[in-house]
Amino acid sequence: MEFETRVIHGGQEADPRTGAVVPPIYATSTYKQDGVGGLRGGYEYSRSANPTRTALEQALAAIEGGQHGLAFASGLAAEDTLLRTVCAPGDHVILPGDAYGGTFRLVARVLTRWGLEYTAVQLADLAAVRAAVRPNTTAIWCETPTNPLLGIADVAGLADVASAAGARLVVDNTFASPYLQQPIALGADVVVHSTTKYLGGHSDVVGGALVCSDDALAEQLTFHQNAIGAVAGPFDAWLVLRGIKTLGVRMDRHCANAERIVEFLAEHPAVSEVLYPGLASHPGHEVAARQMRRFGGMVSFRLRGGEESALKVCGLVSVFTLGESLGGVESLIEHPARMTHASVAGSPLEVPGDLVRLSVGIENVEDLIDDLAAALA
Helix, strand or coil: CCHHHHHHHCCCCCCCCCCCCCCCCCCCCECCCCCCCCCECCECECCCCCHHHHHHHHHHHHHHCCCEEEEECCHHHHHHHHHHHHCCCCCEEEEECCCCHHHHHHHHHHHHHHCCEEEEECCCCHHHHHHHCCCCEEEEEEECCCCCCCCCCCHHHHHHHHHHHCCEEEEECCCCHHHHCCHHHHCCCEEEEECCCCCCCCCCCCCEEEEECCHHHHHHHHHHHHHHCCECCHHHHHHHHHHHHCHHHHHHHHHHHHHHHHHHHHCCCCEEEEECCCCCCCCCHHHHHHHCCCCCCEEEEEECCHHHHHHHHHHHCCCCEECCCCCCCCCEEECCCCCCCHHHCCCCCCCCCCEEEEECCCCCHHHHHHHHHHHHC
16 A cells, blocks of 8 residues: 555554444553453553554554554653663664754763763764774664754665664654655664654644564564553554544645745845755755655754844744644744753754754645744844
């Protein structure tokens, strides 16, 4: 099946008992067993498995082109479970040079106390990535596009580096979504999502996901998912399932609106630089064009007036909402240095103070452009 069909039907077969076309919300913590050890369909306790979560996990695998999906209470819960599965104290991971602030915080301030080592590298430079590999490197962590600088990494090239090093390639596909990019097909071992973002799509749920195709790795991840316990609840799983059904049509509109806004910002005298992989001038444009369907709904730009101007623009919009997160139907604006990426202040991953990040929604694009024009003026 093509993607647009899989998002509607993958993991979402009609309920066998009633024929309901939408998976039920199984709001239960436990299940009646057919005798001691006699599980019905493998269900005994909802931390271990829940039918609504199972439907979501099957859908996640289907739309990412993987064999196994796992759903979590948040994106960071998924990341923590993954890292504690594939790494051990004394191991080393390679992070993007402009990683998401939450990922950096998890590794640098939580898992280093557990004994994990890390190196931050600009992943677009494959030679630099190879040079950063150590004998104890167990994972290369990739974001593409990155948050918030919209950098692009060559997933297939990184897969070759990881394979040669005996390490896992992990790709955070949150910014692109499975509609625009399929990292497993490009050689990634594991795909990570904050399902809060484009997969949920409506700013009404927090969740995370892992997808892989390796059976042995999936078994280990499932064990740790249950043992650590940060699983998606049934209602949250149901909300993400609902969002997935419209992912394709939403992403088309997100991308179309973002492209128009990029054109506007690129010509505006108050803007010194627009960061968007769809621009031919973007250093990662050719790689992005090769591995992505389109270039996404995330746009960042820098102001000639510096940080003060960036803060003013964030406060003067009226259609855009000043807020963290991304990927919802409504357009959001934020100041990364003081909001989503405050945790990397003072580190090599610190982001520029004059940077503004947009999550372009699906409103009428002329209204969005008029709103930005007024704020920039």
